[in-house]
Amino acid sequence: MDRRWSDVALTAAAPTAWGTTYLVTTELLPADRPLWSGALRALPAGLLLLALTRRRPHGVWWWRSALLGALNIGAFFPLLFLAAYRLPGGTAAVLGAAQPLLVAALGVVALGARPGRPALLAALAAPLGVTLVVLRPGAALDPLGIAAGLAGTAAMAAGLVLTRRWGRPAGAGTLAATSWQLVAGGLMIVPLAAAVEGAPAAPDRAALLGYAWLGLVGTAGAYALWFRGVALLPVTRVSVLGALSPLTAAALGWLVLDQALGPVQLAGFAVAVIATVVGQLPGQPASNRRQSGAGPSRSTHSGSGPGDNSAAAARGRTKRCAAAGPAAYDSSSIQRTSSTVQPSPARPAISRTSRRPTRVSSS
Template sequence: MSANTALRHWRDVVLTALAPAIWGSTYIVSSEFLPPDRPFTAALIRVLPAGLLLLLFARRLPARGEWGRLLVLSALNIGLFQALLFVAAFRLPGGLAAVLGATQPLIVMLLAWAVDRLAPSRIAFWAAIAGVAGMAVLLLSPQTVFEPVGMAAALLGAVCMASGVWLSRRWRLSLTVLPLTGWQLVLGGLMLAPVALTVDAPLPALTLTNVLAYAWICLAGALLAYALWFRGVARLPTAAVASLGLLSPLTAVLLGWAFLGQSITGTALIGLIVVLASVFAVQGAMAGKRKER
């Protein structure tokens, strides 16, 4: 790999990594600043307005033959994933949800291996396993509550997101990043709307704090973060993108330490270092595979 190619790769890695770093704030914002027990409403408010804003700016339709694939990607990346994410966030300790979500890189590698016959490098595979183990050391404790519905939601959410990343890279729709992001957010939001309206309780009178929290998860957590994420999906190998998702729970831990007084013990610090090392190892192993299909 030339110096210029390496520089482009790591620039793409850094920009893509901003997305899960922003998503890491979802845990603290949901638990501290949003009305409780309305996961589907939170997901809907997060994605639909952001998608409409992007489409107003981009103003481009998908090709006629791409609507079916776009609907599948919208369901996996947005509709199903966001619903499952907020169910897990409201029902599970953030640590357990994050550990289960950390299986995404492994799922992506297994999909590429089973379907595309692209065997992962040993370094990337074992680094991904180390990432899950490090996340468990960092976030799990003897007091962790293993609530089955929340666990099922977190695992299924990981499968949806991993499948969406893999298919996004495999299908390569003709849309550029902004309209591709906008259409997925809008279609995913429309899938969430009937569930939010029928399952969740109506919103109470919102405080200024509630409004600002919803604005954050919409404008930063969806509009900006998903645009950066799908840009990365188009430019980086799938396993490299998926491994960056581990930065989301790490950000959540650091925010909890900084703003909620949550401690990071010596053992947890070791887990944090292992997760970071896992992310860097996967990025390094994938650096020469930018042209992977």
């Protein structure tokens, strides 16, 4: 498999794991404890990674890690749960599916990265497909729920873009940086959970299994893979993969919970899946296409810069740094691990490029 598509597949595993959250929560975890569920997802996983890596933030990374942890965990989880409780029928998932559009807009402002045409088309089509899958006629449109859903989506989009902009501190492994954000985000949720939900319920065996799955697989592993992808792939393409989360949740609801999927839902599945694939195709921004049309054709490195076609990629001079391996698995503070080199004249640059409504959780 081409290295770029291997990176895409690993990144896609993150939203797929997040798509199991609704099933695990409804079947294994204590009822009516969404905030504690969020805290117990993030904090133990972060502490475990912190113990394994034995690295602490330094300098500006104290506040950067706190901010990124707030955007990706501390604010996102409570807003997500509030939207899910007040917006039945998957409406919250539809709002979450709009994240690629926000990421594309923020990427232009913060990174100067203009997504290519395939990524833009996918950013428009993926929310449409998710809407067909999860949104039911007559779904309630509670204003507070809509505001919470949009705010949560904006928080995650901002965290995604800042991850690319800031990278990670020199000398710090990506797992260490992931742990900082999980601990920061989890600590932010704990006092809110205590104030709103009281003391956490004593977990039984099923709850322990559920928390273990969500903490190790759905949080530590998934966020590491997700932000590894942010370091290696254009952020708009990464955000398009987020549509796999509600699709996975809907599929598990059909397979395990006996929830109905009709022709409209199946058509939405097809649209969303095709959009995620198209969104990973290499593409040039319109300005670069106009420039390249006047001269000889040049190769495009599809995953080398913050956008779908950075200046180095347009010159065909970028390849990945050998350091981008398992240690590149990070949450929100991964640094781009590619370096620019001059290819020799004889060797071109290498491209790496129911019956009851389905409720969907987007992380």
